[in-house]
Amino acid sequence: MRPTASDAPPRRATNISLPEDIYKDAKELGINFSQTCERALRQAVQAEKDRQWAIKYAGFIEAYNEMVEREGLPLAQYRTF
Numbered sequence: 001m002r003p004t005a006s007d008a009p010p011r012r013a014t015n016i017s018l019p020e021d022i023y024k025d026a027k028e029l030g031i032n033f034s035q036t037c038e039r040a041l042r043q044a045v046q047a048e049k050d051r052q053w054a055i056k057y058a059g060f061i062e063a064y065n066e067m068v069e070r071e072g073l074p075l076a077q078y079r080t081f
Contacts, residue, residue, distance in 0.1 A: 016037065026033065054061075073079075
């Protein structure tokens with residue numbers, strides 16, 4: 001089933017400033033500015049969330065890795081490969 005307009009999150013108009021050469025090239029190539037900006041921003045937001053998560057849980061990850069080095073993998077005795 002295709003999503004309908006009412007399923008989409010609300011949108012907000014915004015302005016961006018671009019170097020003239022990029023603007024002209026994108027316009028000539030028929031690149032959709034809104035879709036391209038949205039896609040790039042989604043990727044940038046996810047990358048930043050991932051970076052912050054890694055910082056927040058760095059201590060836990062380090063402690064877990066040390067425990068695995070010392071004691072081996074949990075439930076390793078049940079592995080069949």
